[in-house]
Amino acid sequence: MYFYLPVALTSINILIPIGLGLAVGLLSGLFGVGGGFLMTPLLIMFGIPSTVAAATDSNQIVAASTSGTYAHWKVGNVDFKMGLYLLIGGFAGGLFGVQLIKILKATGNADFVIKMTYVLMLGIVGTYMFIESLSSMRKKKTEEIKPEKESGMARFLKSLPLQTHFEKSGVTHSALLPIIFGGFVGILAAIMGVGGGFLMVPVMVYILRMPMHVVVGTSLFQILFNCIEVTFLQAYTNHNVDFILAVLLLLGSTVGAQIGAVFGRKLKGEQLKIILAAIVLVVTVKMIFELTLSPSILLSQAGGH
Amino acid sequence: MKKVRSQKSEVRSFKNIFLTAFIIFLGMIMTGTKASAELTIKANHDDIKIDFFYNGSTVSVAGDADSGTDLIIKIASPEGHEILKQKGKVAGLLWMNTGTLNFEHTPNLYSIYSTKKIEDILSAEEADKYVIGYPALSRQMEIAPVSTEDERSKWFNEFVKYKESSNLYTTSSGKILTTAKDGKQAYYILTAWPYQAPPGDYLVTVYAVKDKKVIEKAESKVMVEQVGAVKMLAGMAKNNGALYGGISIMAALAAGFGVGMIFRKGGGAH
Known part of the structure; x- marks a missing residue:
């Protein structure tokens, strides 16, 4: 059955967005990512204009992350305090990133910087997570986990002011830490035009040292607020949100997020990390192919970035 | 005198029409049915x-x-x-x-x-x-x-x-x-x-x-x-972005919570 999308001005078989929603929602519930880095290109592939694809995806992520946050909150896996600090940083970083894009666009280098940032960030994050989780999985098999020696980095982090305890995550950090790193992810996310979940998750795991299951719930919580803001701005200033497409997507993604959250509880932290790392790496390889292989059509719709 | 002239002119115009029609008829026969x-x-x-x-x-x-x-x-x-x-x-x-x-x-x-x-x-x-x-x-x-x-x-x-x-x-x-x-x-x-x-x-x-x-x-x-709802939604997206954005967000939040509730009820065993 086909549905007509009033803002995208195109018609789509409803099984496509529902199926895509289900698959990406599943990843969302499992890993705490919004999945924009997967969903937006897939929607474009199915004929949705790129600007509408990105804006509508943020609308459906609101639903998927609400569903996911709710599922994780029920089992006590959302650190609201940490999420709030990350949000403050992310919001400030986002504002800064949007200004940066304006400057880049004025110099005419925007596309190059965006694509390169995307590929590098995906590549670095994917590779690091993959190697790290692989080695920690091997370690666990062969030896008992030894208490890690405190590194210089950890000592430096502890010397920062405004130290506070995050009960849910069981960690103590300076309040500045999540704000600064949240800001950093906010800048990158604004440059790349994505929610930044796949960057926020490694920041929480490796820098903030939060347990993986709390990371997923907390990441979803802050993605929810980011996407509410983005959806509103896209609808208000660019008129690019397609309500019907969003509804079709969220029919799948809200259910997918619940299933993901259930599955996630059955998997170990390392297993979750390595699967996410593999997905990120596959997307990186796909992007590298896109950048190097001759495209079949050399023109595309203007607008967005 | 005037009458005679007008009669003559009538005859001439009749002749003209007849001639024109004849030429068109001939033309049609010669060029197939090429008529505008x-x-x-x-x-x-x-x-x-x-x-x-x-x-x-x-x-x-x-x-x-x-x-x-x-x-x-x-x-x-x-x-x-x-x-x-x-x-x-x-x-x-x-x-x-x-x-x-x-x-x-x-x-x-x-x-x-x-x-x-x-x-x-x-x-x-x-x-x-x-x-x-x-x-x-x-x-x-x-x-x-x-x-x-x-x-x-x-x-x-x-x-x-x-x-x-x-x-x-x-x-x-x-x-x-x-x-x-x-x-x-x-x-x-x-x-x-x-x-x-x-x-x-x-x-x-x-x-x-x-x-x-x-x-x-x-x-x-x-x-x-x-027509109908498609027209209404397209119009609202264009002319009333704030309301449209607000409705989109509320619908997404409601759907997210709604599905969460259903799963809690249905999937209590997890």
Whole structure:
């Protein structure tokens, strides 16, 4: 059955967005990512204009992350305090990133910087997570986990002011830490035009040292607020949100997020990390192919970035 | 005297009419049935309504034409302009958007159907005059910024490729069915109307062609409009972004919570 999308001005078989929603929602519930880095290109592939694809995806992520946050909150896996600090940083970083894009666009280098940032960030994050989780999985098999020696980095982090305890995550950090790193992810996310979940998750795991299951719930919580803001701005200033497409997507993604959250509880932290790392790496390889292989059509719709 | 003159003039004018009619009759016998205003056109589905379940439509174009003429049917939207991103190689290796191109005098939808290949039945001058076929469209289109003719033709070809990929541009020959009917020919073609064609008015023109020239044309219209909820949503997205955004967010939040609740009830065992 086909549905007509009033803002995208195109018609789509409803099984496509529902199926895509289900698959990406599943990843969302499992890993705490919004999945924009997967969903937006897939929607474009199915004929949705790129600007509408990105804006509508943020609308459906609101639903998927609400569903996911709710599922994780029920089992006590959302650190609201940490999420709030990350949000403050992310919001400030986002504002800064949007200004940066304006400057880049004025110099005419925007596309190059965006694509390169995307590929590098995906590549670095994917590779690091993959190697790290692989080695920690091997370690666990062969030896008992030894208490890690405190590194210089950890000592430096502890010397920062405004130290506070995050009960849910069981960690103590300076309040500045999540704000600064949240800001950093906010800048990158604004440059790349994505929610930044796949960057926020490694920041929480490796820098903030939060347990993986709390990371997923907390990441979803802050993605929810980011996407509410983005959806509103896209609808208000660019008129690019397609309500019907969003509804079709969220029919799948809200259910997918619940299933993901259930599955996630059955998997170990390392297993979750390595699967996410593999997905990120596959997307990186796909992007590298896109950048190097001759495209079949050399023109595309203007607008967005 | 006056009466006589008027009688004489009446006789003369009667003679003239008779003569003219005779000449026309002769002419018709000599050139077949080449008479003007013989060409008719009717688009059967001329008011396409876009509702929720719209997935494109079909439009049939039919009419009568003089036998011995070839036919060309053009379906096009009014000319406009389009700005598109162009991809190019950066540093000799990476494909990226390198700028934008401005295409002027371009119809958004452009379909040409003909009984035979355009170049075999129509001269280039006539094709240009009526903008029939891609070469003619290329000559009337302005593309900027391009520096050489080669570059221009490369980007025109890319433009056509881009449009054909969304079914908005098409040309084909030999698909118009013609049947002899009372010394004339009846023509008929069923065309697929792409869902990608946005709401608007589209002009359907049939050209009767003989000796590489257009000898007659007839026009009809296809109107495409959004109706009902589709129209309401599209209008709200455009004119009341804040409300539309608010509703979209509320709906997403409600759906997220709703599904969460259902799963809690249904999946309490987890």
